[in-house]
Amino acid sequence: MxxxxxxxxxATGGTIDKIYTLTGELEIGPPAAQRLLDxxxxxLRIEVRSVVAKDSLDLTDADRQVLADAVDGTxxxxxxxxxxxxxxxxxxxxxxxxxxAAANKVIVLTGALQPAAMAVSDAALNLGAALLASQTLxxxxxxxxxxxxxxxxxxxxxxxxxxFVRRPPITAP
Amino acid sequence: MxxxxxxxxxATGGTIDKIYTLTGELEIGPPAAQRLLDxxxxxLRIEVRSVVAKDSLDLTDADRQVLADAVDGTxxxxxxxxxxxxxxxxxxxxxxxxxxAAANKVIVLTGALQPAAMAVSDAALNLGAALLASQTLxxxxxxxxxxxxxxxxxxxxxxxxxxFVRRPPITAP
Amino acid sequence: MxxxxxxxxxATGGTIDKIYTLTGELEIGPPAAQRLLDxxxxxLRIEVRSVVAKDSLDLTDADRQVLADAVDGTxxxxxxxxxxxxxxxxxxxxxxxxxxAAANKVIVLTGALQPAAMAVSDAALNLGAALLASQTLxxxxxxxxxxxxxxxxxxxxxxxxxxFVRRPPITAP
Amino acid sequence: MxxxxxxxxxATGGTIDKIYTLTGELEIGPPAAQRLLDxxxxxLRIEVRSVVAKDSLDLTDADRQVLADAVDGTxxxxxxxxxxxxxxxxxxxxxxxxxxAAANKVIVLTGALQPAAMAVSDAALNLGAALLASQTLxxxxxxxxxxxxxxxxxxxxxxxxxxFVRRPPITAP
Numbered sequence: 001m002x003x004x005x006x007x008x009x010x011a012t013g014g015t016i017d018k019i020y021t022l023t024g025e026l027e028i029g030p031p032a033a034q035r036l037l038d039x040x041x042x043x044l045r046i047e048v049r050s051v052v053a054k055d056s057l058d059l060t061d062a063d064r065q066v067l068a069d070a071v072d073g074t075x076x077x078x079x080x081x082x083x084x085x086x087x088x089x090x091x092x093x094x095x096x097x098x099x100x101a102a103a104n105k106v107i108v109l110t111g112a113l114q115p116a117a118m119a120v121s122d123a124a125l126n127l128g129a130a131l132l133a134s135q136t137l138x139x140x141x142x143x144x145x146x147x148x149x150x151x152x153x154x155x156x157x158x159x160x161x162x163x164f165v166r167r168p169p170i171t172a173p
Numbered sequence: 174m175x176x177x178x179x180x181x182x183x184a185t186g187g188t189i190d191k192i193y194t195l196t197g198e199l200e201i202g203p204p205a206a207q208r209l210l211d212x213x214x215x216x217l218r219i220e221v222r223s224v225v226a227k228d229s230l231d232l233t234d235a236d237r238q239v240l241a242d243a244v245d246g247t248x249x250x251x252x253x254x255x256x257x258x259x260x261x262x263x264x265x266x267x268x269x270x271x272x273x274a275a276a277n278k279v280i281v282l283t284g285a286l287q288p289a290a291m292a293v294s295d296a297a298l299n300l301g302a303a304l305l306a307s308q309t310l311x312x313x314x315x316x317x318x319x320x321x322x323x324x325x326x327x328x329x330x331x332x333x334x335x336x337f338v339r340r341p342p343i344t345a346p
Numbered sequence: 347m348x349x350x351x352x353x354x355x356x357a358t359g360g361t362i363d364k365i366y367t368l369t370g371e372l373e374i375g376p377p378a379a380q381r382l383l384d385x386x387x388x389x390l391r392i393e394v395r396s397v398v399a400k401d402s403l404d405l406t407d408a409d410r411q412v413l414a415d416a417v418d419g420t421x422x423x424x425x426x427x428x429x430x431x432x433x434x435x436x437x438x439x440x441x442x443x444x445x446x447a448a449a450n451k452v453i454v455l456t457g458a459l460q461p462a463a464m465a466v467s468d469a470a471l472n473l474g475a476a477l478l479a480s481q482t483l484x485x486x487x488x489x490x491x492x493x494x495x496x497x498x499x500x501x502x503x504x505x506x507x508x509x510f511v512r513r514p515p516i517t518a519p
Numbered sequence: 520m521x522x523x524x525x526x527x528x529x530a531t532g533g534t535i536d537k538i539y540t541l542t543g544e545l546e547i548g549p550p551a552a553q554r555l556l557d558x559x560x561x562x563l564r565i566e567v568r569s570v571v572a573k574d575s576l577d578l579t580d581a582d583r584q585v586l587a588d589a590v591d592g593t594x595x596x597x598x599x600x601x602x603x604x605x606x607x608x609x610x611x612x613x614x615x616x617x618x619x620a621a622a623n624k625v626i627v628l629t630g631a632l633q634p635a636a637m638a639v640s641d642a643a644l645n646l647g648a649a650l651l652a653s654q655t656l657x658x659x660x661x662x663x664x665x666x667x668x669x670x671x672x673x674x675x676x677x678x679x680x681x682x683f684v685r686r687p688p689i690t691a692p
Contacts, residue, residue: 007320015370020460022508024361024401024432026372039295041286041336042319055370086370113214114366119465119638122212128301131320136309146215147180147304162368163214188543193633195681197534197574197605199545228543259543287539292465292638335541353666385641387632387682388665459560468558474647477666482655492561493526493650509560 004075005047007134009033012067012091013053014084016112016123028053032116033082036124046131047076056084056091056111064091068099071107078134081109082127085157089143089164092152096141107141108134108149113162177248178220180307182206185240185264186226187257189285189296201226205289206255209297219304220249229257229264229284237264241272244280251307254282255300258330262316262337265325269314281307282325283317286335350421351393353480355379358413358437359399360430362458362469374399378462379428382470392477393422402430402437402457410437414445417453424480427455428473431503435489435510438498442487454480455498456490459508523594524566526653528552531586531610532572533603535631535642547572551635552601555643565650566595575603575610575630583610587618590626597653600628601646604676608662608683611671615660627653628671629663632681 011017011031019029034048051070052063071079079101083091092109096102110130116123126145133142133149141152145164156167184190184204192202207221224243225236244252252274256264265282269275283303289296299318306315306322314325318337329340357363357377365375380394397416398409417425425447429437438455442448456476462469472491479488479495487498491510502513530536530550538548553567570589571582590598598620602610611628615621629649635642645664652661652668660671664683675686 015366018366020361020364020372020464022459022505024430026366036298039287039293040298040320041295041334042321043336043338044320046320084370113368114212117464117466118366119463120212122214124297125209125213125301125304128298128303128320129305130301131298132302132305132317132322133309135321136306144305147210147213147217147219147301148215148308149305159368161214163216165216188539191539193534193537193545193637195632195678197603199539257543286541290638291539291636293636332541382644383666385633385639386644386666387641387680388667389682389684390666392666460558466558468560470643471555471559471647471650474644474649474666475651476647477644478648478651478663478668479655481667482652490651493556493559493563493565493647494561494654495651507560509562511562 005045006076007044007046007078007080007131008074008076009046009048009080009082010067010070011048011050011082012059014056014082014111015114016082016116017053018115019117028055029117031082032123033127036116036127056087059087059091064094065098067091068095071095071099071105072101077105079105079107080130080134081107083109083111085111085113085145085162088145089152089156092141092143096152099141102139102141104139106134106137106139108144109142110144178218179249180217180219180251180253180304181247181249182219182221182253182255183240183243184221184223184255185232185257187229187255187284188287189255189289190226191288192290201228202290204255205296206300209289209300229260232260232264237267238271240264241268244268244272244278245274250278252278252280253303253307254280256282256284258284258286258318258335261318262325262329265314265316269325272314275312275314277312279307279310279312280314281317281322282315351391352422353390353392353424353426353477354420354422355392355394355426355428356413356416357394357396357428358405358430360402360428360457361460362428362462363399364461365463374401375463377428378469379473382462382473402433405433405437410440411444413437414441417441417445417451418447423451425451425453426476426480427453429455429457431457431459431491431508434491435498435502438487438489442498445487448485448487450485452480452483452485453487454490454495455488524564525595526563526565526597526599526650527593527595528565528567528599528601529586529589530567530569530601531578533575533601533630534633535601535635536572537634538636547574548636550601551642552646555635555646575606578606578610583613584617586610587614590614590618590624591620596624598624598626599649599653600626602628602630604630604632604664604681607664608671608675611660611662615671618660621658621660623658625653625656625658626660627663627668628661
């Protein structure tokens with residue numbers, strides 16, 4: 001893996017990347033992960049790349065396939081994906097079905113309830129957690145929000161609190 | 174573990190907790206971890222507690238023993254310790270020798286190169302990483318700085334960069 | 347003026363007061379001026395009060411009259427108004443015509459291009475400037491943006507830059 | 520004054536400019552005023568320049584003379600000086616006696632109780648106030664702290680609160 005990254009961060013937009021424009025609207029800015037990681041003094045090679053820049057409610061299955069291909073195309077064993085929170089668990093499930101890399105990479109999706117550009121935001125805490133999860137978990141796809149990492153399919157967002165909670169397994173009747 | 178915390182955070186002072194006083198000096202304030210974790214919407218039960226409040230260069234072996242006892246006294250399986258960076262690896266090694274809890278708890282030490290009270294700091298990213306490490310690693314004592322978690326004894330701080338780097342294992346002659 | 351405030355700050359909403367909600371939208375939060383002023387150690391008696399909480403494009407003449415009445419009802423000689431930037435100069439002109447207090451109070455309108463809740467915002471700088479202007483200028487209505495205070499009617503917002511610039515006086519033909 | 524600045528900001532160090540170093544100490548960084556003013560969209564020409572970079576307790580009369588000469592050498596009618604708070608009023612009095620420019624320029628000293636690099640600081644509010652004061656007051660030397668501008672010699676810092684309060688005039692016996 002000479003020359004490659006240890007961890008690849010793929011940005012897809014979402015709340016974490018939102019900035020406030022001159023016309024008083026929110027738009028997706030450049031990947032916040034880059035600025036958040038700039039505070040870190042490390043010899044880990046971390047590469048941040050933008051794959052798509054959308055509100056997660058606007059992501060299509062085509063976008064998710066572009067993302068799955070991007071994941072499959074990375075050389076690093078650890079992949080962190082920053083993503084809007086509304087459909088973050090959907091994309092995680094999509095990747096666990098469609099990214100063949102899920103068999104041998106650790107793929108961790110994270111995001112934020114408050115934009116990283118706000119003075120008070122959960123973005124840095126979540127990104128730090130995802131970074132660690134991507135190095136310590138077994139291959140597969142995980143959602144890393146609310147302070148923990150949960151395998152894709154076993155977690156949902158509670159829209160009334162923004163909290164990501166474990167979902168009871170669906171058992172056959 | 175009914176009623177107990179899932180994760181206990183023990184604060185010991187250090188750069189992460191430094192605040193600026195009216196007289197123009199730095200002093201150890203209340204545990205920064207509490208405020209950093211307040212941004213998190215989670216159903217994890219995280220308890221933050223101050224054990225000692227010192228610059229890590231001033232920590233004595235007696236202080237380290239107080240900390241080891243505090244770790245042994247926690248009920249939660251995951252313990253995060255916030256600590257000054259100068260002797261963080263020393264305390265990690267001390268705990269791996271003297272905290273009997275190291276056999277069945279995950280104990281993760283972290284800190285920051287810039288106080289959490291600064292506008293730009295690595296504190297939130299490091300704490301998020303430590304939080305995750307304390308839930309995903311096997312029992313033992315770890316240093317979680319510079320974006321990764323390394324077992325106690327295998328890492329040192331490079332004072333010229335503030336970076337925590339893996340230390341080559343010491344082999345017998 | 348026993349018991350009264352030295353300076354009254356009236357909040358009307360606008361960008362300066364915007365916060366990000368759980369559902370991913372911006373809404374007008376509590377007056378940002380209060381939190382911005384909390385950093386100040388002063389024996390000035392400053393009272394912050396919300397009059398209306400709207401995007402300034404949604405302010406009606408009825409709202410402006412409510413504001414004019416609120417200004418007339420204050421006892422302090424200095425009044426600072428925080429306001430959305432899009433119609434800030436319109437409200438200033440309205441007040442100079444309709445607030446009878448404009449004859450004996452210094453009334454200063456200010457706001458921000460970035461919400462005060464963002465990590466990087468012009469809100470504190472603008473509010474500090476408005477606070478000073480309200481104590482040093484002669485009675486009348488002023489717009490305090492872009493680092494200076496200009497009498498109502500002599501300034502407009504350049505929408506392409508967000509900058510407030512002096513407007514050439516309209517001369518009779 | 521073609522080509523010149525409208526306002527000159529002279530930095531002298533002090534709390535406002537303090538940054539935290541890798542070795543855990545505070546030192547005077549580059550003038551914080553520059554970064555604080557970068558948020559402002561304005562056509563005012565504001566020039567920021569470092570004259571001396573010291574804790575204000577360490578400023579000597581020689582330093583104050585260098586500053587007085589720098590003030591006299593500026594072409595702009597408005598001069599803002601950022602300064603440590605401990606001897607800010609002393610320097611103001613020195614300038615009112617020794618800077619000949621005090622006769623035809625508005626010279627405003629300001630600073631901060633918390634470094635501008637902290638997440639919560641009075642630096643931006645104070646600088647905004649000083650900026651406005653430098654454009655609206657009559658020629659002379661002023662201290663702009665605690666939300667107001669007071670002529671040199673009529674104000675002192677209360678060390679127990681950090682607050683700048685009016686000083687009763689000294690009357691002859």
